[in-house]
Amino acid sequence: MLSATAIRRWYWVHKWTSLVSTLFLLMLCITGLPLIFYHEIDHATGYSIEPPEMPGVTTRVSIDEIVADARARRPDDVVTYLFRDADEPEAWFLSMAETPSSPESSAFYMYDARTGDFLHEYPLNQGFMNFMFRLHYDMFTGLPGTLFLGFMGLLLAASLVSGTVVYGPFMRKLPFGSVRHERSSRIKWLDLHNLLGIATLMWLMVVGVTGVINTLAVPILGLWQQNEVTDMTAKYKGQPPLTQFSSADQAVATARATVPDADLSFMAFPGTDYATPHHYIAFMHGSTPLTSKLLTPVLIDASTGAMIDSRSMPWYVKALLVSQPLHFGDYGGMVLKILWALLDILAIVVLGSGVYLWLKKRNVPVEARLGMLAPEGATS
Incomplete structure (x- = not known):
């Protein structure tokens, strides 16, 4: 003793x-x-909604049509990220900002993935749950x-x-x-x-x-960008930013072909914090309870839509990705x-x-x- x-x-x-x-x-x-x-409180308070039920409908609208609609709603802004949510498989989510590198979003939209219908605009930085x-x-x-x-x-x-x-x-x-x-x-x-x-x-x-x-999410992801992303994009260093981009549909299709047993979690558009001025980066996840929380990045040339590189996340990013849902029992x-x-x-x-x-x-x-x-x- x-x-x-x-x-x-x-x-x-x-x-x-x-x-x-x-x-x-x-x-x-x-x-x-x-x-x-x-998720449940946002639905109950009206800050989030569910896509309408459409039994038997399996068609999927072009992602480019959704991106075009978002741009038409805010012609002075740019699309920054494209999201999927495991709790809302029939929806696409898009965020917009004044510039690709803006620290804050200017809008966050929800679309029906089957029809392309605009469903909802989320209030930004408002409400009890945000507080x-x-x-x-x-x-x-x-x-x-x-x-x-x-x-x-x-x-x-x-x-x-x-x-x-x-x-x-x-x-x-x-x-x-x-x-x-x-x-x-x-x-x-x-x-x-x-x-x-x-x-x-x-x-x-x-x-x-x-x-x-x-x-430690910000330092961890910063370390990943500094090491992994910098290495994957080394040959593009010093090249001027692109002014024309390949379609988002093509980028998502490339990512799915690269990681065929996974689905898209979110995709960063060129110039945003999680991409580069020359690339889309699509983050793919698996279907099991564990692999659905882990992400595999796919680097896609934003001018041609071709796959440039794809690497498994390092251990320290995997630790972060596993800890985030475990912290809230998700x-x-x-x-x-x-x-x-x-x-x-x-x-x-x-x-x-x-x-x-x-x-x-x-x-x-x-x-x-x-x-x-x-x-x-x-x-x-």
Whole structure:
């Protein structure tokens, strides 16, 4: 067993990593709860719609027709990205911006993939879910806020590990999961805090670690562009930007022929952050629960529509792509989402009880608070 000195040190780590991070983690858990059901809430509030049912209709409209319609709606803007959504297989989504390199979109359209009908224009930077996402993602401060929240996730991991170490000596003379209802409210909340903390330990660790990885999305993708994309497009360096592009239909067909067992997730148009001035880059995904989250990029010459290169994503991008849906329980349909939501609520109770215990703390030694420490000098 650990010595009393070692336990005091672990307790100090648990106390201060928890105190520093708890309020931010509470905010993340509270904002993360509706984000688990982002798609469903958007539909319920009218920010998103579903394509009309057309039984037996299997035809697909030309993507170029959809692109032309979008350009006609905003003739001074450019199409930047083309999307598919696994939850809306009968729809195409297009984003537009003032220029290919604009940091913000000017419009986001939804089209029926079978008929080409314009279905919906999404309100940009509006609504309850957008507010919750921005607060959860970067606290409206951009990359510095994202990285700061990633650091809070590291503190969470340290708090979980140290709390697990401290929990063993604390529970040595109590049955596992005991809640001493006959004691003071502080003791009852302490027992409940410890019990729920252990019960949600693995989930909190998974969500915390995947959250930290997600906060590194911008550096990770920047590294991929600097290394992989730069290497694939080296021979185009110094050439003037194109003024005429091959069709989007041809680019998508080339990508599907290159990766025949996959489908399009999204395609970046020339000049955007995820492409180059001379290329489309189509990102293809598989059909299984795992491969549907992984992407294979296909580099396509924007003047001819020919395939230039296609490479598997490096391990660090794959880690990011896997962690993003896992963070929100987006792997097993509604059942996993509900489980994620229940665990999130328990995490809110753990964090809230931690704040309560700190506010009600008493000026007594750590040994008295834990009550179960081994004699000084005992070792494991």
